[in-house]
Amino acid sequence: MKLTEVRLALILVFLLAILPPAQAQKYIGAGGCASSNCHGGTSVASEKDSRIWGNEYAIWQLNDKHSRASKVLTDPRSKRMAEILRISDPQKDARCTSCHAVGSPEKSANDGVSCEACHGAAEKWLGTHTQSNSHAASVAAGMVDTKNNIRLRATNCMECHVGSKDRVVDHELYAAGHPDLNFELDTFTWAQPVHHRDVKPSAGNAKPRVRNWAVGQATGMAEGMRLLATRAAKNWPEFAELECYQCHHDLRQDSWRIQQGYGAHKPGSLQLNMSRMAVLRVLVSQMAPEMSSPLDAVLNEVALTISNQLSVAPIRAAEKAAALGDQLAAKFEKVDFTEQNAKAIVRALAGESNRIAAHGVHAAEVATMSLDSLTAAITGNSKEAQQAITPLYDYLEHPSVYTPGGFAALFRKAAGAAN
Numbered sequence: 201m202k203l204t205e206v207r208l209a210l211i212l213v214f215l216l217a218i219l220p221p222a223q224a225q226k227y228i229g230a231g232g233c234a235s236s237n238c239h240g241g242t243s244v245a246s247e248k249d250s251r252i253w254g255n256e257y258a259i260w261q262l263n264d265k266h267s268r269a270s271k272v273l274t275d276p277r278s279k280r281m282a283e284i285l286r287i288s289d290p291q292k293d294a295r296c297t298s299c300h301a302v303g304s305p306e307k308s309a310n311d312g313v314s315c316e317a318c319h320g321a322a323e324k325w326l327g328t329h330t331q332s333n334s335h336a337a338s339v340a341a342g343m344v345d346t347k348n349n350i351r352l353r354a355t356n357c358m359e360c361h362v363g364s365k366d367r368v369v370d371h372e373l374y375a376a377g378h379p380d381l382n383f384e385l386d387t388f389t390w391a392q393p394v395h396h397r398d399v400k401p402s403a404g405n406a407k408p409r410v411r412n413w414a415v416g417q418a419t420g421m422a423e424g425m426r427l428l429a430t431r432a433a434k435n436w437p438e439f440a441e442l443e444c445y446q447c448h449h450d451l452r453q454d455s456w457r458i459q460q461g462y463g464a465h466k467p468g469s470l471q472l473n474m475s476r477m478a479v480l481r482v483l484v485s486q487m488a489p490e491m492s493s494p495l496d497a498v499l500n501e502v503a504l505t506i507s508n509q510l511s512v513a514p515i516r517a518a519e520k521a522a523a524l525g526d527q528l529a530a531k532f533e534k535v536d537f538t539e540q541n542a543k544a545i546v547r548a549l550a551g552e553s554n555r556i557a558a559h560g561v562h563a564a565e566v567a568t569m570s571l572d573s574l575t576a577a578i579t580g581n582s583k584e585a586q587q588a589i590t591p592l593y594d595y596l597e598h599p600s601v602y603t604p605g606g607f608a609a610l611f612r613k614a615a616g617a618a619n
């Protein structure tokens with residue numbers, strides 16, 4: 201090698217050492233979306249002028265809790281959690297920031313969960329997406345297709361609202377004071393609140409919100425079971441995968457658990473948290489009845505591995521269940537849910553309300569959000585019909601006085617309003 205070549209080689213080595221590694225796309229930060237002729241309008245643009253609302257930034261900044269997700273890491277609840285977990289600064293610790301500050305690492309303390317947490321890092325599609333009819337080109341450049349790919353949208357929310365390998369709310373975090381994670385795609389989308397125009401019915405998709413709900417249910421099982429398999433491989437038992445109130449309840453002689461009995465489970469053995477699956481079972485019985493027995497079989501396998509063999513982690517069974525969840529989500533993504541279907545599902549949920557309620561408070565919560573979503577779809581967001589759901593939410597505010605019979609009776613009454 202000649203001297204110049206050696207120098208060049210050295211320079212190259214030096215450059216490789218100081219340059220950042222080939223990286224995923226860069227985040228722009230929410231401020232980059234806030235210009236008044238982009239997403240920083242103060243009111244919803246009329247549909248004939250604009251396909252989008254134009255005030256997404258204001259909605260996010262003022263009404264969407266995601267914009268405060270990083271700031272809550274400094275509130276008293278977070279401070280106490282940090283003391284218990286020996287975290288010196290939750291706003292800097294990945295155990296918290298992995299979900300509470302995403303979308304712009306440099307600006308995250310301010311931004312919280314910003315636009316790019318859901319729509320994807322914008323470096324390469326920022327320019328493209330301002331052109332008209334650019335959606336496909338933007339997606340090709342890295343934008344997350346939250347619009348047309350409901351499974352992807354659901355998986356994206358669930359990365360934080362269910363958890364994943366790198367984003368974890370486990371029993372240690374719950375015991376330190378983290379709120380329970382429970383999620384239903386359609387209800388949470390509206391609660392966020394939405395910042396996009398309602399998707400209009402089209403040929404093959406008569407009730408878009410019912411489809412979103414159904415895909416969300418199946419994806420919830422898939423993501424939940426994947427997380428269970430990951431956890432089971434690392435550290436088993438993980439109490440966050442079990443039904444919470446089997447441990448966290450008063451010991452009473454008139455206990456509904458004793459009255460109800462334990463079915464196939466050994467009395468006093470650990471129970472799988474069925475909150476993501478109890479409603480899905482009913483949905484499957486209505487819209488994909490041929491899948492009902494495979495679903496029951498795989499869920500029983502997970503549940504029995506947990507209750508009978510504490511020493512054997514339910515990894516394989518959970519992986520099978522996740523694959524079935526994926527299959528169901530792919531199927532529901534193409535189903536044309538009609539108003540009749542939605543009403544039949546509501547009736548079936550009411551008919552199965554005792555069984556769902558027996559899986560505990562979290563399953564009852566998912567049933568309530570599901571009824572909320574289906575009722576909105578059936579009645580076109582009728583205020584009266586939705587008010588019928590309020591007693592259910594109120595009832596669930598007090599888990600310690602929950603009884604399956606009490607909840608199921610209220611549920612059947614509320615379900616009547618949608619039919």
Ligand code: HEC
Pocket residue numbers: 265272273275277278279281282285287290295296297298299300359360361362363364367368369373378379380381382
């Ligand atoms: C797996 C993702 C995830 C991780 C990791 C996580 N959180 Fe959360 N956190 C959430 C979600 C999602 C919610 C909203 C729950 C809901 O209301 O459904 C939340 C809610 C909260 C709330 C309540 C906020 C409010 O408005 O009252 C606090 C406080 C909180 N988290 C603190 C923390 C702290 C501190 C850490 C780290 C020790 C942490 N979180 C780690 C996802 C996460």
Ligand code: HEC
Pocket residue numbers: 230233239251252253254256257258260261266313314315316317318319345346347348353395396397
């Ligand atoms: C928590 C996730 C999340 C966050 C945070 C978020 N969005 Fe969205 N956004 C969605 C979802 C889901 C939709 C509905 C599906 C769709 O149309 O892409 C949507 C829709 C939109 C749409 C309508 C797209 C269309 O083609 O109709 C725009 C524009 C938009 N978001 C901009 C923003 C901006 C700007 C921010 C930040 C100020 C933001 N979003 C923050 C999830 C999010």
Ligand code: HEC
Pocket residue numbers: 265266268269270272298299300302313317318353356357358359360361385387388389390391392
């Ligand atoms: C990067 C992580 C992350 C993603 C992705 C995410 N969220 Fe969240 N979400 C959070 C955190 C953290 C909170 C708690 C914020 C707070 O209370 O300050 C939250 C809170 C919420 C709340 C308020 C809950 C309450 O108790 O009031 C709703 C609704 C919500 N998210 C819906 C969604 C939807 C719908 C999606 C997908 C389109 C989504 N989120 C995607 C992290 C995330």
Ligand code: HEC
Pocket residue numbers: 371374375376377380439440441442443444445446447448470
């Ligand atoms: C197998 C039994 C078991 C299950 C299932 C379980 N926990 Fe716990 N939990 C415990 C034990 C043991 C403690 C520690 C109590 C102590 O140290 O005094 C605890 C503590 C807690 C605490 C601390 C506050 C308190 O009053 O004890 C919270 C909050 C909590 N768990 C929430 C949950 C949630 C949410 C779930 C379900 C996702 C859950 N737990 C599932 C056994 C369980």
